[in-house]
Amino acid sequence: MKKLLLLPLLTLAFWACSDNESNPSKTEVPEPPSSSSVVTEVLDSCGGFVDARDGQFYCSVKIGEQTWMAKNLAYALPGSICRNDDPANCEKYGRLYSWTQAIGKTDVECGVGKNCALTEGQFQGACPEGWALPDTSDWKQLMRFVRENNEGESLAASLLSTEEPEWAKYVTATDRFGFAALASAGSYSPTNAFTGDDRTYFWSRTQDTFGDDDYKYAHMFLVQPLDEVVRVGSAGKGAQYSVRCIKY
Numbered sequence: 001m002k003k004l005l006l007l008p009l010l011t012l013a014f015w016a017c018s019d020n021e022s023n024p025s026k027t028e029v030p031e032p033p034s035s036s037s038v039v040t041e042v043l044d045s046c047g048g049f050v051d052a053r054d055g056q057f058y059c060s061v062k063i064g065e066q067t068w069m070a071k072n073l074a075y076a077l078p079g080s081i082c083r084n085d086d087p088a089n090c091e092k093y094g095r096l097y098s099w100t101q102a103i104g105k106t107d108v109e110c111g112v113g114k115n116c117a118l119t120e121g122q123f124q125g126a127c128p129e130g131w132a133l134p135d136t137s138d139w140k141q142l143m144r145f146v147r148e149n150n151e152g153e154s155l156a157a158s159l160l161s162t163e164e165p166e167w168a169k170y171v172t173a174t175d176r177f178g179f180a181a182l183a184s185a186g187s188y189s190p191t192n193a194f195t196g197d198d199r200t201y202f203w204s205r206t207q208d209t210f211g212d213d214d215y216k217y218a219h220m221f222l223v224q225p226l227d228e229v230v231r232v233g234s235a236g237k238g239a240q241y242s243v244r245c246i247k248y
Contacts, residue, residue: 051075051128058128060247061178064145066138067247069131070180072202077101077126081240083185093184096240099218102126102133102203112216112237116207123205127245134246136206139221139232142179150176155230159223166197170225181223187240199224201241208234 046059047067059070072094080097083089100110103118104125110116125133143155150158153174160173161180167173186201204219217234220241224230235241 046070049128049130053128061180063142063177063179064149066142066145068142068179069245070178072182072184073097073126073243073245075126075128081187089184093182094242096184096187097126097203097243098240099203099235099237102241102243103205104133110207110237113214115209115215118205118207125205126243130247131245132248133203133205133243136204136219136232138246139202139204139219143230143232146177154228156223156225156228159230160225167225170198171228173225184242186242188236188238198226201235201239202244203241204232210234 047061047070048057048059050057054075056074060067061070062068074090074094076090076095077097080095080101082095083093098107100107100116102125103110103116103123105116108114123132123135127133146155146158153176154171157171157174158176159179159181160167160171160175161182162173162175163180164173164182166183181200183197184200185197186199200223202221204221206219207215208217208219209215210217216236218237219232220235220239222229222231222233
């Protein structure tokens with residue numbers, strides 16, 4: 001039986017920031033319209049499905065009007081890596097992908113210096129069939145819904161997994177909506193320097209076209225419990241981050 005949780009509607013203010021290895025100028029991202037739904041629905045049997053490409057099993061969760069994978073993508077695309085280069089971490093955290101890998105393109109097509117205008121609507125990228133790589137408006141809609149319905153707690157606490165011991169050093173996670181963000185961190189190219197366990201990043205399929213940056217950057221979604229920060233920002237296309245897919 002599906003469980004429905006009706007939550008009170010609160011007000012929300014959004015912002016968009018840059019967050020990458022070279023700290024480029026801030027990027028303003030248009031906000032999506034507010035969702036009329038205030039229902040969080042945990043699907044029967046975790047909404048499970050199998051990725052036919054490799055047999056990986058994923059749970060899903062409905063948050064407002066969106067349905068998200070409740071686990072990071074672990075499909076082994078060539079060039080994708082595990083946190084801290086430890087294969088055991090791929091099992092828990094999924095794999096880390098460059099932006100071009102996440103959108104299912106090559107560096108020749110969409111890497112640094114390439115203006116990669118992607119089609120609107122569903123865009124599969126590295127995601128399983130029937131799922132899509134979220135764009136920045138999808139991430140902003142998730143942020144809006146969580147803030148309006150989390151009874152005033154921090155966005156970070158609401159999105160972080162209660163099964164991640166590393167979060168306890170910074171914040172008490174509630175995973176109120178079943179998003180279950182883990183400390184997958186990320187890697188910066190070309191030095192392959194890994195970020196710490198105090199944050200996690202997810203790619204957006206939206207390219208950053210702010211200013212004269214030679215198409216070096218793309219949008220990402222950051223959850224950083226150290227400062228209880230959740231935001232949309234920009235990162236170099238060569239960074240390697242997690243992928244969460246959304247159902248359209």
